[in-house]
Amino acid sequence: MSKPLSPSSSYDLHPSVAYVQSILANLEARTGRTLEAWVALARAEGPSDGKARVVWLKAQGLGASQAGLVAQRAAAGPGHAFDDTPAGYLAAAPGYVEAQYGGKKAALHPLFERIVELARSLGPEVKICPCETIVPFYRNHVFAEVKPFASRLDLGLALGDPAAVADLSGRLKDTGGFRKKDRITHKLELTGVADLDLALAWLRRAYGRDLKA
Structure with a gap:
């Protein structure tokens, strides 16, 4: 890569x-x-x-x-941050990421950057928009998001009805979001670069689903 x-x-x-x-x-x-x-x-x-x-x-x-x-x-x-001006938000955004990956979570920062790179590779419409505790990925809507934990990253995905999602890997988890009418319906727990191929496959699917209404 x-x-x-x-x-x-x-x-x-x-x-x-x-x-x-x-x-x-x-x-x-x-x-x-x-x-x-x-x-x-x-x-x-x-x-x-x-x-x-x-x-x-x-x-x-x-x-x-x-x-x-x-x-x-x-x-x-x-x-x-969203009360800020556009320039103010963009200036603050890197700080939100730095805060999320401080201390014991610092070792996960390179993995996060690789996931951002994968998301960017999906197409020019991808937008990476940090919040204070997560980093959502947008196309027309949120199609994925990344949240760090002590020893892993959770990659949230907007994949729709779990009954229509076939997961041969057994790694994909139902968040309960579909029943609550949330955008994010599934997640993958990622711990290292060995998980990136799987992450890309599901990112691609979530990105492909996010077409304009």
Whole structure:
């Protein structure tokens, strides 16, 4: 295989960034308050519990998406990357990966990079969009994702109904996602480069299923 891609060339803009930015762009025009003003109001007058705060904000006239964003920004903890600008998200994305593969998980970072390389090889439509705890792979939708554990990587796959998926290897696991109507329905547990051929085969199938509606 070719050398792994460098982090600076591996990551793409998460689809949620544009969605959040559209909420931010229209918030003041539609509600009469800026995001900063809503955050200040929620902190001063709203409940401290996150779910209760969303309900309270909706009672003040915000839509569900607007209320969720304001409540998240008003929380004491750090904000989600998807509240950021496109440039800010892309600058932060490598840090999310570094954090995921810190400490004892550092030995799995090269394996992760090889999986990214395999995903990229499927076609030019592949987008690699790190989150704080996982790295999803997109075509038109999420077709796969990678999550590190102490001694393995879980490669989540959007393969649909388990009853229609024949797995001769016996390695593929049903996540229960199909029954819950989640995109990710199966996973492979990967521990080393010997697993990459199998990973590529299932990545190819998941990518091929993700056609435009």
